[in-house]
Amino acid sequence: MTLETALALGATAAIMVASFAVSRRAATPEGFFGGVDLEGRAPGLWMLVLSQVTTWIFARSLLTAAVLAFHYGLAGALAYTAYYLSFFTGGLVIDRLRATGGQGSIHDFLRARFGTAGTACFNILIGARLLSEVFANLLMVGLVFSATGSLGYWGAIAAISALTLGYSMLGGLSASLRTDVVQMLVFLGLLVAVWLAVSALPQVAAADLATPAGVDQGPGWVLLAVALLQVISYPLHDPVMTDRGFIADRATTRASFWLAGVLGMASIFAFAMLGVVAAHHAAGAKDFQTALSGLLGAPLTVMVNLALIVSAVSTMDSTLSSAAKLAVVDMGLARRTLANGRVAMALCMAGGLGFLALGWDELYTAVAVSGTASMFLAPVAVISIIGGREVARWAYLLAFAAAMLGAGLYAVESEGGTQIVGALTGFEHKYSKLLAICVAVLAIGFGAFAAGLRRR
Structure with a gap:
């Protein structure tokens, strides 16, 4: 075992011990599913802010942001940071729901407007989203400790899975909120420490924050356009975010989304910029992690890896509570009991582990597919929720079908399985094809909703 691995194991053990220590066993379904404490109180402002941010600063996001910045410079960093505008758009939609309809969840709204079909489509989307979150973060944990498929890789995944599931089962959402605070503070401390250490390296200069010469930023700017198109719908298909929009009073919730947006964007951009710095000192390395390790050395690489592990754990416990x-x-699907909630958590973890067998490790592709699939919710947010207009059910179903088709088409086309989009548009780069698909999905969705509007 290398010193780097030993330090990472020790630090990870300390984090897991702290997570168990701050978790409290839920005594009621309201605490387990609704996040109230033992006295029945909703979380305060800063608990909500830190929980929202740490559940979105997950390991996949951190690595994807840095990799995009490594390959596409500042444009890549800005592209992924733009997804964090979701705090503002998601907060606006949730506040509008609570102000006008009094619904306790997005499910309530979809059920009231579009019936069983409305919630069925939504459940397919967010069920896949939750499973992919568990899968992606376990993948990151395994890669931190060892090579894919090795004994160390599977051992790390098995240990983190069992420990995270263990403390998550204790208290559900109430435990997740409490551990999120500790985990977010640890992450922020690590991020600040890494940047202080990087800035102190003699070979690193302020000029390293600029995009390296010779880097093609074009795909990064295309991804920025994609993110801006998806940012209306993206937050609504993430129950980890939306669940936190209905557990405190409106004023606290509204403020928490704004503060979380600012802190989340600053955090993800700061980590992404490590990719730009690493690109200046790649010394022939073709990937971000190799270049960064060569620049930082073992001790600082451990800190970066620990930040990835903390973010993975904090996201998984929230994902399990949302599941x-x-x-x-x-x-x-079952009676509202603590036992049934714990069974659902275990099944979600098992499903995420099952996803690992598929061997899909293209992290941004997973984000892009998920984001494209969510785009049927954009006209729902703009026309039905914010605009307050009634729309025919067929329009909702057509928008859903278009989004699923677009997501599936990109998943296949990005892997070279088809050339349909390329033949129709003349685009060769997969991100340009993604942009074309997103525009088409939005056009079909909003067109259907416009045609399906009912008289006031």
Whole structure:
């Protein structure tokens, strides 16, 4: 075992011990599914802010942001940071729901407007989203400790899975909120420490924050356009974010989304810029992690890896609590008991582990497919929720079908399985094809909703 691995193991063990220590066993379904504490109180402002940010600063996001910046410079960093505008758009939509409809969840709204079909489409999307979050973060944990498929890789995944599931089962959402605070403070401390250490390196200069010469930023600017198109719908298909929009009073919730947006964008951009710095000192390395390790050395690389592990764990416990709420409360698949919530958590973890067998490790592709699939919710947010207009059910279903088709088409086309989009548009780069697909999905969705508008 290398010193680097030993330090990472020790630090990870300390984080898991702290997570168990701050978790409290939920005594009621309201605490397990609704996040209230033992006295029945909703979380305060800063608990909500830190929880929202740490659940979105997950390991996949950190690595994807840095990799995009490594390959596409400042444009790549800005492209992924733009997804964090979701705090502002998601907060606006949730506040509008609470102000005008009094619904307790997006499920309530979709059920009231579009019936069973409305919630069924939504459940397919967010169920896949939750499973992919568990899968992606476990993948990151394994890669931090060892090579794909090795004993160390699977051992790390098995250990983190068991420990995270263990403390998540104790208290559900209430435990997740408490551990999120500790984990976010640890992450921020690590991020600040890494940047202080990087800035102190003699070979690093202020000029290294600029895009390296010879780097093609074009694909990064295309991804920025994609993010700006997806940012209306993206937050609505993430129950980890939206669940936190209904557990405190409106004023606290509204302020928490704004503060979380600022802190989240600053955090992800700061980590992404490590990719730009690493590109200046790549010394022939073709990937971000190799270049960064060569620049930082073992001790600082451990700190970066620890930040990835902390973010993975903090996201997974929140994902498990959202999976429990989805299955038991929103879908009503079982009675609202703590035991059933814990069973749902275990099944979600098992499903995420199952995803690892697929061997899909293209992290931005997973984000792009998920974001494209969510785009049927853009006209729902703009026309139905913010605009307050009634729309025919067929329009909703057509928008859903277009989004699913677009997501599936990009998943296949990005892997070279088809050339349909390329033949129709003349685009060769997969990100340009993604942009064309997103424009088409939005055009079909908004067109359907415009045609399906009902008289006031």
